[in-house]
Amino acid sequence: MMKLIFFQTFVFVLTFMGTGNTQPFQPKYTVTASMDTTMKKVTGKCIIHLQTQLSEVTFHAWANAFRAKTTPFAESFLKHKNNIFYFYDNKTELGGYEVLKVKSNEQVITVDPSQEIIKIPLPANGKDEHIIEIEFTLLLPKYTEGLGWNKNYIRLSSWYPTLAYHDGKKWHETPYLPDLVLPEAMGEHIINLSVPENYRLLYEKNSIKNDSSSALKMVTEGKSPVIVVVLKDKISTYEYNGDKKITWTVFKDSNQSNQTEKIDNAIFFFNKHFGYSGTTHFFYTSFIKKKKHNDLAFIKFQVLPFLYHHYNVSENQHFFLKALHRYIFVNYVESQGKKLIKPEVLIKQFVGNTKNDEADKYFDWNGRTDYYFSHRFDLDFPDCCFHTISNNAIKHLESYLGKEELFSIITNYLKDHFHEEISFEGLFHYASQKSGKDVLPILLSYTFKDKRVDYYFKNYSVNDDSIFVEIENRTGNVVPFPLQLETKVGSKEIWNDGFSGTQKLSFPKQYDYEIIKNVTIDRNLIVRKFQEKTTG
CATH class of the missing domain: 2.60.40.1730 (tricorn interacting facor f3 domain)
Structure with missing residues (x-):
């Protein structure tokens, strides 16, 4: 019928x-x-x-x-x-x-x-x-x-x-x-x-x-x-x-x-x-x-x-824009008292309760279970791998401003810059103006052997040869840390001995930003490396 x-x-x-x-x-x-x-x-x-x-x-x-x-x-x-x-x-x-x-x-x-x-x-x-x-x-x-x-x-x-x-x-x-x-x-x-x-x-x-x-x-x-x-x-x-x-x-x-x-x-x-x-x-x-x-x-x-084509956005800014949209979406849904759907729930609905070859066809597991959306299921936010620097930056803004104020700032920032360039720097400057606070996203914060260090993310840029991440250490304590770049062909750990003040870290363009899936801070690795350096 x-x-x-x-x-x-x-x-x-x-x-x-x-x-x-x-x-x-x-x-x-x-x-x-x-x-x-x-x-x-x-x-x-x-x-x-x-x-x-x-x-x-x-x-x-x-x-x-x-x-x-x-x-x-x-x-x-x-x-x-x-x-x-x-x-x-x-x-x-x-x-x-x-x-x-x-x-x-x-x-x-x-x-x-x-x-x-x-x-x-x-x-x-x-x-x-x-x-x-x-x-x-x-x-x-x-x-x-x-x-x-x-x-x-x-x-x-x-x-x-x-x-x-x-x-x-x-x-x-x-x-x-x-x-x-x-x-x-x-x-x-x-x-x-x-x-x-x-x-x-x-x-x-x-x-x-x-x-x-x-x-x-x-x-x-x-x-x-x-x-x-x-x-x-x-x-x-x-x-x-x-x-x-x-x-x-x-x-x-x-x-x-x-x-x-x-x-x-x-x-x-x-x-x-x-x-x-x-x-x-x-x-x-x-x-x-x-x-x-x-x-x-x-x-x-x-x-x-949510149309990236409407923004004057270069390829290396898409991760940032997606992270902003994801933050707005997640917090709005939570404010309505709704239940967010995680990928493992979707996998169980569609292909059973266990990981298998069939599941891998539909979902890029990539060892992650904490993302809400997968483009295999065509939900609003298609990429299950977001730029971690973007997410860490936004989380830090939230710690400064609170969810309600940050929600308002991000939505208004995107509206006000509908046909303009968007960037980390632009958002943080906008947030500082609107909130009256000095807001910089925190990239890494931890304490080891009574040493406290806060590395703040300041900017992210790309030229023909290199990728640049500008970081500021506000504590004065010099503590080493690693950055790990994941690309389609594998991952690369880039170790930094630490610094005070502001430093622009550069990564060779061989780690082409167009294929960078994620930039992660591995806290366990930090502790292990720190122990090696202090005891070695």
């Missing part, structure tokens, strides 16, 4: 942030499709109505990014994010369009179903109104990023072809625009999707926000929850006519746009990106088998635009 899911999303004319350009036409998509969960396929038809004087249009078919390990997406994914994709079976675990049949103004157009960029001509019909019909069969990949199947769920994003962005002069074939506002998602999207009765639809809402007026709001019409998203001064809607067991708990704060949701009798996943592959619309869908979890509350946190 099948059940019919109906979506309708309206997004009116959206100003392209930062450029002032707008999409010259507002397409209307009507998609009718069905899902075969056994064969892991989606078969459907997409009809696009649009008005334009162009003679050719460009479509994205980004689901084809998963069809081979040699696509640009796959190569980037393997290089920077997750090598699990490399081990996927070419026949059963990769995906992409098996069929793409196109008609443009009733004329058959031959296209290559394996391509990610599709050019479709618009045969002259004596008017500016055009109709494009695309029949498709999509083989879903094993879940990698935003699209695919896994043991307990199927996730859809960027699953039917959509128009690329046209700025009035040219097509932007790549989705990675500087301001990442996804103008190609504009228009009207009506989705009719049939799924097996034993699958329950859960859907996700994302909005790009840069001020408090763009808070997420919820209203109810009849028995179906309708989510209204204010995107600047434009509105898009989400409607769900499925399972009535979903309950909504909404916390509204006009200053911080906080929104949480509690889902009964289901697992609820959230996407960490707004349109990771660039063509995801203003909705996501997940199909998850019913499974009861009475003791867990899955939280969606929407306090700031």
Whole structure:
């Protein structure tokens, strides 16, 4: 038995942030499709109505990014994010369009179903109104990023072809625009999707926000929850006519746009990106088998635009930004009295109670059990390994300021620097100004044989040759300490004999900051080395 899911999303004319350009036409998509969960396929038809004087249009078919390990997406994914994709079976675990049949103004157009960029001509019909019909069969990949199947769920994003962005002069074939506002998602999207009765639809809402007026709001019409998203001064809607067991708990704060949701009798996943592959619309869908979890509350946190592309952030600052976001998220959830979900809990839910090869496919254990999020499960904060210097710095700020004040300072710092450079130095200067206190993050603090030492982290920078960490010793006691750098190719212990005052430590660029996963302070190692040096 099948059940019919109906979506309708309206997004009116959206100003392209930062450029002032707008999409010259507002397409209307009507998609009718069905899902075969056994064969892991989606078969459907997409009809696009649009008005334009162009003679050719460009479509994205980004689901084809998963069809081979040699696509640009796959190569980037393997290089920077997750090598699990490399081990996927070419026949059963990769995906992409098996069929793409196109008609443009009733004329058959031959296209290559394996391509990610599709050019479709618009045969002259004596008017500016055009109709494009695309029949498709999509083989879903094993879940990698935003699209695919896994043991307990199927996730859809960027699953039917959509128009690329046209700025009035040219097509932007790549989705990675500087301001990442996804103008190609504009228009009207009506989705009719049939799924097996034993699958329950859960859907996700994302909005790009840069001020408090763009808070997420919820209203109810009849028995179906309708989510209204204010995107600047434009509105898009989400409607769900499925399972009535979903309950909504909404916390509204006009200053911080906080929104949480509690889902009964289901697992609820959230996407960490707004349109990771660039063509995801203003909705996501997940199909998850019913499974009861009475003791867990899955939280969606929407306090700031968690879109790194909106910040002027260099690669070596991403760890810092993620650490800030994680701090905000964790403390907000705790303030609501909710239970955070640790990775080992997720592992038990999905692959059993013990570590095994199956578990390792989904979670980078890395010897850690104290992180809340793993990108294998696509929760809000994808990286289970955060820059420890960032976390130590934030913890030290908290010891100075307290949770409430630090929460406010970090959120306001990110808002005030929405399109500006963010940095450790900038945050600490901002915190000092706002709090009236001299705040420097502590990197290391311990006492041994009545000697107390506090090493404070002051700055972190990178040039073409070296990585620099500037540290200050405020106690005057000179005590040795190690820094341990973990990279993808192993770990390297860098020992320092200690110093008083301020010193800038430099690490050779052979420990490329782009592959540094963590910087740790091993207190046991410090004590052992200190004993060796004092007794030796």
